[in-house]
């Protein structure tokens with residue numbers, strides 16, 4: 001939904017140079033919305049969003065949050081209408097907007113894939129030349145198809161053109177509806193693709209959510225502060241804190257298993273044959289690491305979640 005008149009009044013207030021708030025665009029719904037809410041909470045950017053209003057002034061930071069469709073955010077950031085934004089890398093690529101990609105956020109991971117009906121037997125994108133492709137990623141796909149066509153036409157007498165048409169959602173239905181021979185859409189678990197009887201034959205790009213900034217954003221210090229805070233929240237989500245005891249004789253082996261981000265903290269125990277180690281460990285490797293620590297005789301291995309951190 002476009003911004004309403006009330007939104008623009010609030011936006012103008014928010015842009016009042018006296019207030020000079022940083023404008024931060026957040027996807028207004030969908031896959032990225034909840035993750036963004038958690039990020040904002042972790043970064044302690046508090047706000048109260050009034051019912052149906054797409055702008056919210058932060059109550060504790062010099063920031064106004066602007067809730068927009070994920071697909072519009074790269075353009076708004078690129079043009080400097082807002083200073084910072086969160087969206088998918090796929091949306092940034094599709095928009096062609098010139099923005100600073102400040103940081104990958106580790107959620108909203110998916111691939112943009114060319115998909116064909118399993119029954120078509122097509123396995124090569126070259127076999128789509130001259131056929132019909134339906135997608136929401138019109139610019140990316142048009143560019144990709146232009147190259148496919150150009151390559152194919154080098155060896156053809158009669159040039160062919162692959163047709164690309166746009167739909168805004170439920171792209172996977174296009175083949176079954178007889179609108180397309182192939183589609184290009186996002187795949188995460190692959191459930192939607194399989195349910196539609198489709199199979200992937202090529203990946204155009206891999207995407208995840210990113211923090212993007214206008215290249216001439218007028219609030220460098222506030223931008224840097226928010227970026228640092230968000231980086232802390234992201235980092236905290238990727239790591240756990242691990243504490244264990246190990247025989248001093250095994251210290252070198254233990255450090256190899258848990259080298260930490262810089263180095264582990266090694267503290268003496270009352271028993272001078274043993275030391276205690278505290279260290280950050282990647283969350284997705286923690287079970288493996290605990291197995292390895294146990295195998296060298298480490299004891300009292302404790303793992304704690306980290307709610308926030310600065311590294």
Ligand SMILES: Nc1ncnc2c1ncn2[C@@H]1O[C@H](COP(=O)(O)OP(=O)(O)OP(=O)(O)O)[C@@H](O)[C@H]1O
Nearest residue numbers: 029030031032070088090091108109110186188207
């Ligand atoms: N299935 C998915 N898994 C992971 N990330 C996804 C998935 N679908 C979309 N995304 C990411 O989230 C971004 C926004 O997609 P989302 O589906 O939330 O918005 P939308 O399609 O505009 O809205 P809606 O689907 O609610 O109409 C995409 O650009 C992509 O980066």
Ligand SMILES: O=P(O)(O)OC[C@H]1O[C@H](OP(=O)(O)OP(=O)(O)O)[C@H](O)[C@@H]1O
Nearest residue numbers: 169170171186187188189190191192193
């Ligand atoms: O591989 P999966 O885990 O099944 O996810 C992929 C689906 O998720 C998105 O759709 P969404 O639910 O956002 O609906 P939309 O097509 O209306 O955007 C995307 O467009 C795919 O259809």
Ligand SMILES: [Mg+2]
Nearest residue numbers: 030031169170
């Ligand atoms: Mg969607």
